[in-house]
Amino acid sequence: MSHNIFAAESSWMAHGSALQDVILTSRIRLARNIRGFPFPHRTTMESKEALTSRVEVLLPDLNGSSGKEWQLVRMNSLKSNLRGILLDKHLVSPQLVHNPDGASLLLSSDEEVAIMLNEEDHLRLQVLLPGEQLNASWETATRIDDILENELDYAFASDLGYLTACPTNVGTGLRASVMAHLPALAISKKIPRLLTAINQMGFVVRGIYGEGSEAAGQVYQISNQVSLGSAEGEVLQSLQAIVKQVVDEERNTRRSLQNSTEQELIDRIGRSIGTLKNARLMDTAEAMQLLSDLRLGINLQRVYGIDCQTVSILLVKIQPSWLSVEYPQENASLAWQRAAVLREALSQTSID
Amino acid sequence: MICQQCKQEPATVHMIHLNNGETTERHLCESCARKEGLKLGEDLLSNFSVNLLSGLIAMQFGGEQEAHSPGDQGVVSCPVCGLSYQQFQRTGRLGCDSCYQAFRQHLEPLLRRVHGSTMHRGKIPLRSGKTLEIHRQIAHLREELQRAINEERYEVAARLRDEVRVLESTVKS
Numbered sequence: 474m475s476h477n478i479f480a481a482e483s484s485w486m487a488h489g490s491a492l493q494d495v496i497l498t499s500r501i502r503l504a505r506n507i508r509g510f511p512f513p514h515r516t517t518m519e520s521k522e523a524l525t526s527r528v529e530v531l532l533p534d535l536n537g538s539s540g541k542e543w544q545l546v547r548m549n550s551l552k553s554n555l556r557g558i559l560l561d562k563h564l565v566s567p568q569l570v571h572n573p574d575g576a577s578l579l580l581s582s583d584e585e586v587a588i589m590l591n592e593e594d595h596l597r598l599q600v601l602l603p604g605e606q607l608n609a610s611w612e613t614a615t616r617i618d619d620i621l622e623n624e625l626d627y628a629f630a631s632d633l634g635y636l637t638a639c640p641t642n643v644g645t646g647l648r649a650s651v652m653a654h655l656p657a658l659a660i661s662k663k664i665p666r667l668l669t670a671i672n673q674m675g676f677v678v679r680g681i682y683g684e685g686s687e688a689a690g691q692v693y694q695i696s697n698q699v700s701l702g703s704a705e706g707e708v709l710q711s712l713q714a715i716v717k718q719v720v721d722e723e724r725n726t727r728r729s730l731q732n733s734t735e736q737e738l739i740d741r742i743g744r745s746i747g748t749l750k751n752a753r754l755m756d757t758a759e760a761m762q763l764l765s766d767l768r769l770g771i772n773l774q775r776v777y778g779i780d781c782q783t784v785s786i787l788l789v790k791i792q793p794s795w796l797s798v799e800y801p802q803e804n805a806s807l808a809w810q811r812a813a814v815l816r817e818a819l820s821q822t823s824i825d
Numbered sequence: 826m827i828c829q830q831c832k833q834e835p836a837t838v839h840m841i842h843l844n845n846g847e848t849t850e851r852h853l854c855e856s857c858a859r860k861e862g863l864k865l866g867e868d869l870l871s872n873f874s875v876n877l878l879s880g881l882i883a884m885q886f887g888g889e890q891e892a893h894s895p896g897d898q899g900v901v902s903c904p905v906c907g908l909s910y911q912q913f914q915r916t917g918r919l920g921c922d923s924c925y926q927a928f929r930q931h932l933e934p935l936l937r938r939v940h941g942s943t944m945h946r947g948k949i950p951l952r953s954g955k956t957l958e959i960h961r962q963i964a965h966l967r968e969e970l971q972r973a974i975n976e977e978r979y980e981v982a983a984r985l986r987d988e989v990r991v992l993e994s995t996v997k998s
Contacts, residue, residue, distance in 0.1 A: 512920060515906055593918070627953055632943070635950075644947060645945070699941065701943070701945060
């Protein structure tokens with residue numbers, strides 16, 4: 474049974490998980506390679522296809538033992554805007570979109586588990602869950618990893634751990650990360666201080682969309698840098714400790730903004746909603762900023778008629794990929810279509 | 826060095842682009858690089874991390890690799906996939922799992938610098954991990970066996986030999 478993997482909605486957008494007013498998602502990524510095969514950047518199309526087929530024959534097995542349904546998508550069979558939707562839904566990496574030849578995506582029907590084949594490593598296993606669910610993400614990831622390892626000979630050395638194409642991933646092959654929405658810290662210009670503090674703990678912060686310290690949409694990714702020398706559990710514990718602090722800081726800053734400059738804050742959110750409800754031409758960057766204000770308003774319980782899940786879906790729908798797939802025939806510009814999508818989604822939205 | 830783009834600010838971002846064997850260098854100031862970055866998107870970001878890594882790798886060996894021409898004893902290549910250490914220095918990517926063994930001496934200081942460690946302490950794969958453990962046991966038993974033979978303790982040696990055989994058969998099946 475296959476589902477529409479190009480729908481703007483995905484399971485990680487669901488609402489109701491822990492700390493979700495700040496932490497949008499938790500992600501576990503494991504890098505794995507097959508013993509004796511050259512890494513993808515040094516191999517032929519035939520060899521990439523051999524690996525893909527080898528994983529493809531495991532599908533029935535995987536369906537049975539994982540309790541999930543899976544589908545394999547060859548990236549070069551997709552038009553670039555369809556690949557772009559998968560990227561905007563955080564199911565594949567930019568590399569898979571830009572170098573689709575020989576690369577595939579193995580996706581569970583709930584979209585919680587996405588395994589990229591022939592990316593930088595032979596396998597990149599990702600689990601993406603809403604809110605702060607690092608432990609649950611890890612448990613799913615390691616379970617699926619075990620099922621795969623039962624059939625595949627992983628490249629592993631007892632001293633260096635899982636061997637990866639880039640030595641920065643060797644060891645656990647683990648990248649644990651959260652996506653955090655930090656509008657209050659951004660408004661009060663506290664982000665640079667936070668970056669320094671988090672860097673000192675061996676973790677990295679970067680914008681999800683765009684780069685520089687002023688991330689578009691004020692969504693930041695916090696992830697571990699080091700993969701050799703620490704056990705997975707230790708990495709998760711450190712990240713959870715950082716998450717707790719970041720959440721506290723963001724919540725406190727939201728409260729103090731409400732106390733000290735409540736009128737300015739509500740005015741800002743109200744103007745953003747006004748623009749979203751009425752603009753006729755909207756570019757992506759502006760839309761992301763306005764949606765960030767909208768999400769803040771929802772979390773402060775001052776905005777009605779829309780929820781955070783809808784905001785997450787809109788973050789996919791305002792991107793060029795989704796718009797160009799959804800409105801292929803239209804003569805109107807993307808900026809015009811984007812504004813129309815937003816107006817319709819916010820038709821019931823109001824601020825108190 | 827002055828930024829190639831605006832020709833005003835000092836160039837602080839240095840990009841080396843490898844495309845089909847052709848190398849292009851660009852030297853930009855931060856704000857021009859950021860403008861470029863918007864166009865190149867994630868490509869630039871990933872190139873940055875590669876360049877940082879190759880910078881680290883190059884720093885380790887200083888001018889050492891320039892002192893050798895290809896064919897010198899100083900040039901190391903992976904016997905399995907043929908990747909040379911210089912290629913790794915340029916791209917920051919290894920060619921296959923055997924490269925770790927081939928470049929072991931060179932990689933260790935790099936791993937220590939990047940990770941602060943050279944010893945994996947995390948998960949061990951269930952199936953191949955078990956095999957690894959058995960191989961380790963076999964190696965250990967063989968050493969004991971040799972010692973027993975040298976010391977003419979033949980009864981012990983016979984027992985050890987049988988243990989090795991049993992373990993070897995489990996690995997083969």
